[in-house]
Amino acid sequence: MNMEIKKSPLHHEIYVVFIKDVKSELRTKVAANAILLFALTTLFLVSYVIGPYRIAPADQPYILSAWLWIIFFFSAMSGLSRVFVKEEETNTSIALQLAARPEAVFLGKFLFNLVLMLGIALIITPLYVILMEFPIGSVYNFCLIIFLGLVGMTTGVTIIGAIVAKASMKGTLFPILSFPIIIPLLLAVIEGTSMTSRSVSFGQTMQATSVIIAFTGAMFVLSLLLFDKVWLE
Amino acid sequence: MKIVIFFWLLMVCYLSFLYSPPAAGFIGESSRIVFFHVPIAWVTVLSFLVAMIQAIRFLKTKDPIYDLKSAVACRQGFLFAILATVTGSVFARVMWQSFWNWDPRETSITILLFIYAAYLILRASIEDPQRRAVLSSVYATFSLVPALFLIFIVPRIYFSLHPDTLINVQGKIQMYGRILFTFLFSLGGFTALYFWMYTLECRIEQMIYRKEGHYE
Amino acid sequence: MSLTLQAENLCHRFGKISLFSDLSFALGKGDVLVIAGPNGSGKSTLIRILSGFLNPTMGKVSITEDGKTFGPRHCFHVIGMCTPEMRLYEELTGWENLDFFARLRGIKDAPDRLKQALSFAGLEQARHRRVKVYSSGMKQRLKLLLAFFHAPPILYLDEPSSNLDEDGIKLVSEIIQSQHEQGITVIATNDSSEYEYGNKKISLAP
Numbered sequence: 001m002n003m004e005i006k007k008s009p010l011h012h013e014i015y016v017v018f019i020k021d022v023k024s025e026l027r028t029k030v031a032a033n034a035i036l037l038f039a040l041t042t043l044f045l046v047s048y049v050i051g052p053y054r055i056a057p058a059d060q061p062y063i064l065s066a067w068l069w070i071i072f073f074f075s076a077m078s079g080l081s082r083v084f085v086k087e088e089e090t091n092t093s094i095a096l097q098l099a100a101r102p103e104a105v106f107l108g109k110f111l112f113n114l115v116l117m118l119g120i121a122l123i124i125t126p127l128y129v130i131l132m133e134f135p136i137g138s139v140y141n142f143c144l145i146i147f148l149g150l151v152g153m154t155t156g157v158t159i160i161g162a163i164v165a166k167a168s169m170k171g172t173l174f175p176i177l178s179f180p181i182i183i184p185l186l187l188a189v190i191e192g193t194s195m196t197s198r199s200v201s202f203g204q205t206m207q208a209t210s211v212i213i214a215f216t217g218a219m220f221v222l223s224l225l226l227f228d229k230v231w232l233e
Numbered sequence: 234m235k236i237v238i239f240f241w242l243l244m245v246c247y248l249s250f251l252y253s254p255p256a257a258g259f260i261g262e263s264s265r266i267v268f269f270h271v272p273i274a275w276v277t278v279l280s281f282l283v284a285m286i287q288a289i290r291f292l293k294t295k296d297p298i299y300d301l302k303s304a305v306a307c308r309q310g311f312l313f314a315i316l317a318t319v320t321g322s323v324f325a326r327v328m329w330q331s332f333w334n335w336d337p338r339e340t341s342i343t344i345l346l347f348i349y350a351a352y353l354i355l356r357a358s359i360e361d362p363q364r365r366a367v368l369s370s371v372y373a374t375f376s377l378v379p380a381l382f383l384i385f386i387v388p389r390i391y392f393s394l395h396p397d398t399l400i401n402v403q404g405k406i407q408m409y410g411r412i413l414f415t416f417l418f419s420l421g422g423f424t425a426l427y428f429w430m431y432t433l434e435c436r437i438e439q440m441i442y443r444k445e446g447h448y449e
Numbered sequence: 450m451s452l453t454l455q456a457e458n459l460c461h462r463f464g465k466i467s468l469f470s471d472l473s474f475a476l477g478k479g480d481v482l483v484i485a486g487p488n489g490s491g492k493s494t495l496i497r498i499l500s501g502f503l504n505p506t507m508g509k510v511s512i513t514e515d516g517k518t519f520g521p522r523h524c525f526h527v528i529g530m531c532t533p534e535m536r537l538y539e540e541l542t543g544w545e546n547l548d549f550f551a552r553l554r555g556i557k558d559a560p561d562r563l564k565q566a567l568s569f570a571g572l573e574q575a576r577h578r579r580v581k582v583y584s585s586g587m588k589q590r591l592k593l594l595l596a597f598f599h600a601p602p603i604l605y606l607d608e609p610s611s612n613l614d615e616d617g618i619k620l621v622s623e624i625i626q627s628q629h630e631q632g633i634t635v636i637a638t639n640d641s642s643e644y645e646y647g648n649k650k651i652s653l654a655p
Binding site for chain 2: 159160163166167168169173176177179180181182183184185187211215218219222223226229230233
Binding site for chain 1: 502522525526528529530532534535536537538539540541545549550552553554555595
């Protein structure tokens with residue numbers, strides 16, 4: 001037996017971590033329920049109190065985009081840290097630290113968070129568009145911006161979830177730490193979403209999109225570099 | 234050293250109120266705020282960079298002294314961020330009759346304020362010194378990305394009510410003569426003040442650490 | 450081709466309390482180190498330091514092979530560990546727990562091999578039930594299995610016989626016996642009947 005013990009290839013480890021989290025989640029459904037419930041409650045509240053008719057048509061793109069992303073952001077805050085917090089609270093993280101590479105843990109859990117958010121978006125977005133009568137000019141751009149924005153959001157907050165898992169007051173700490181990090185992304189993504197309510201070509205949303213992509217890329221690389229320090233602490 | 238700084242800043246006050254003329258395009262005497270607001274905002278950013286560099290050094294060397302210094306820089310940066318926000322808000326009130334407008338630059342300084350506050354809250358919520366040091370250093374380093382975006386990219390892209398920055402779109406410096414002199418004088422003064430405060434608090438914290446074996 | 454685990458001048462303080470100081474030893478294949486001492490004497494802390502989960506106040510732990518030296522944090526994949534703090538995934542079954550860790554470790558998960566391993570630990574009957582419903586003895590056996598099944602060069606056992614009945618204790622004995630032939634074992638215990646497993650011993654005073 002030597003140090004070159006045969007290890008799994010990275011992509012396989014990532015997949016295994018991801019599948020385990022999916023299995024766990026399907027059995028307990030805690031995170032998904034939390035996020036979905038939060039999103040639906042906020043959605044119905046906004047729809048009931050504000051509704052599509054209280055906003056002047058000129059303001060609709062901006063206000064409706066902002067509300068949608070507020071819903072997404074706070075939904076994320078109610079569920080995306082669970083993937084790490086649960087490991088810490090149930091003391092399963094020790095065995096995982098021994099068995100899996102930190103990169104694999106991060107990427108597997110990142111994928112899980114991403115799938116969770118995209119799943120929620122698939123439910124919430126059409127409901128939102130219908131209830132609030134969001135005028136979408138270009139469906140393709142709309143979906144693209146939402147997708148990119150969610151990828152960016154998940155990238156930014158996953159490592160924050162890992163940090164928060166190792167501290168106390170995890171529930172309240174997660175939004176406090178995440179908000180300043182995510183703000184530039186939210187600004188760009190709300191701008192981009194509001195633009196898609198007119199029929200714009202992809203090139204015109206380029207400015208917002210490039211900010212989103214640049215931000216996501218930088219966050220992703222930095223997360224990968226820093227994650228093992230957080231995870232193994 | 235502190236005598237020099239004291240008199241330097243006294244000079245700054247004299248220069249900014251009596252020596253330099255009010256600038257055109259501003260209401261009344263309000264342009265004088267630039268001699269205070271901009272250096273303070275600059276120090277806020279400088280402090281953030283210092284905090285971040287010390288955090289990275291800590292992550293590389295695991296020497297708790299760097300984490301101590303990073304925390305000092307964040308506490309002071311927080312103070313300066315509050316001052317910058319307040320002075321900016323006062324100016325906004327005079328100039329545009331409203332205390333707050335969510336102008337991109339105002340937003341940037343606020344978010345920087347939030348980053349500082351979040352860092353300090355994170356530190357307060359972890360008991361174990363080693364863990365606290367690692368996690369807060371990671372957070373400080375991580376917040377570099379949004380900070381860079383906010384400080385440099387956002388104001389360029391989005392329309393801003395903010396008076397043109399010193400290095401404006403045409404790349405020319407638009408201050409001249411006495412105003413420029415006063416401004417640079419003030420910039421130097423505040424930077425010196427910051428470094429003096431920073432080294433002083435670092436020394437105090439290090440003494441406490443050596444004596445008691447722990448630090449905040 | 451075998452590993453050595455070295456501890457040099459290990460000291461650890463908890464606030465003002467010194468747990469141990471100037472601990473030095475080297476372990477090679479076939480060595481079984483027993484760390485003895487009453488509760489609170491620092492046995493678990495020493496295990497955490499040796500395995501890389503805690504930095505000692507002073508001193509160094511290193512793992513050497515073929516002339517190359519590594520810190521313990523770089524060697525997680527050669528370690529197997531079973532401590533009281535560690536827990537299993539309770540919403541998964543015994544089988545799924547084992548399968549998860551087997552796949553992570555690159556072990557080809559032929560269902561027969563997994564079944565064999567689980568029956569070695571006496572868990573064949575319960576393998577498709579969720580760990581949540583296991584008794585504490587069954588959980589302990591599963592933890593021991595997970596620490597050992599990937600044949601780690603270094604095995605850390607902290608109070609391995611806790612919660613175990615006669616059969617469980619026999620399992621511990623078999624594991625240690627097997628590990629003794631293929632690698633290094635470190636056992637922390639306050640059960641004097643386990644002291645006989647070791648060929649080296651450290652006693653920590655309270």
